[in-house]
């Protein structure tokens with residue numbers, strides 16, 4: 001890890017600690033993190049940065065559990081089992097905290113492009129792309145105006161309706177490493193279409209990630225389509 005990466009990790013750990021501190025006293029934070037309350041106070045107030053090992057533990061272990069808990073608390077499930085996650089996908093600062101935890105906590109290769117499907121995956125994809133310093137691309141259910149060449153992926157859904165996603169051809173180059181993400185995975189049909197697009201582009205899959213898995217079917221379906229790591233932050 002070079003100096004800049006080390007500093008970035010330390011600053012991310014401080015962001016995670018500040019988020020946890022919002023709903024905890026320092027003593028409670030000390031219990032959650034197994035770090036001394038006095039040190040935590042200095043980290044949260046920005047007087048001292050945590051060392052690399054402490055920072056890594058906070059971001060990768062603690063951060064992942066804490067964010068999964070926070071995410072679960074924000075999800076609303078209606079009487080028919082449908083999920084309202086607007087409290088998450090509308091909260092870009094929260095997604096900016098999620099990005100490093102996802103990037104470090106799953107075994108994804110470093111992508112050249114973060115790909116999602118419009119609409120609700122876009123804010124997560126933007127946070128991840130910004131974290132990696134890479135491009136963000138999203139496939140849409142209709143053709144973007146003024147774009148001439150598209151990669152298309154079509155599938156007949158369980159309902160019998162045909163769904164087509166279109167991505168401007170220039171969004172992914174041959175040989176690119178593509179991280180496929182979405183806010184939610186349920187049947188896995190959307191992820192399958194995105195994986196088709198990656199295949200048509202002759203690009204490689206760096207991984208598949210969803211914030212929320214509604215059941216296991218979608219994750220399983222994605223696993224059947226790629227050898228790359230597939231995961232979610234939480235399952236409902």
Ligand SMILES: O=P(O)(O)OC[C@H]1O[C@H](OP(=O)(O)OP(=O)(O)O)[C@H](O)[C@@H]1O
Nearest residue numbers: 118119120184185186187188189190218
């Ligand atoms: O695993 P699946 O069964 O394919 O479901 C997951 C997809 O469904 C939702 O998108 P939706 O099609 O509702 O579009 P939106 O993002 O514009 O709301 C969600 O954002 C995922 O993209």
Ligand SMILES: Nc1ncnc2[nH]cnc12
Nearest residue numbers: 081082083084184186214
């Ligand atoms: N909001 C949602 N909840 C559950 N399943 C879904 N499939 C697509 N959107 C969904």
